[in-house]
Amino acid sequence: MIKERFKEYRSVLHKRCMSHEEAPLSAPPHVTDDDWRILCDRFSSNSFQKRSKINSDNREKLEVNHVAGSKSFAEFHHNMRDSVTGQKLGPVDLYRGTHCRQAMRSWVHPRADEIWAAMDTLRNQPTPDGTQRSEPEILSEVLGTRSGYVRGLGHGAKLMAPARAASTRSIVVG
Structure with missing residues (x-):
């Protein structure tokens, strides 16, 4: 205030x-x-x-604003915890926390709701080989990347290509 x-x-x-x-x-x-x-x-x-x-x-x-204010996403993520387990939330839930007004349970923009719904769908949908996508990969797929920077995760996360397979990527959150 x-x-x-x-x-x-x-x-x-x-x-x-x-x-x-x-x-x-x-x-x-x-x-x-x-x-x-x-x-x-x-x-x-x-x-x-x-x-x-x-x-x-x-x-x-900006396509969609957020509700984090001047607080960095990393700081916001550090302070957000699951109310039941006390563990930090994943990147998909972090997106929801930073783009949905919790008090009024409303999205800051209708596009934010669409983006989160797409991420939630991918999170619950298995890949063709039967495995689950990681949440940073889902964020990267839905929001895209910029010069290896994963949008929505701040400057601490970089998209890294593993040495073994050129078609798969992983995200390192540091």
């Missing part, structure tokens, strides 16, 4: 600093003039504007 309040407060300050000429006139009463000038200079700096543009462009490319 405090984090959300701070984000909202920072957003309000940023909106007040949008015009560099008018910024000194619109300082909030609880911020000193010196601090206000520093904030406005930061918000109007080229590096801040460039980073802001890059972040906006990246957010527009």
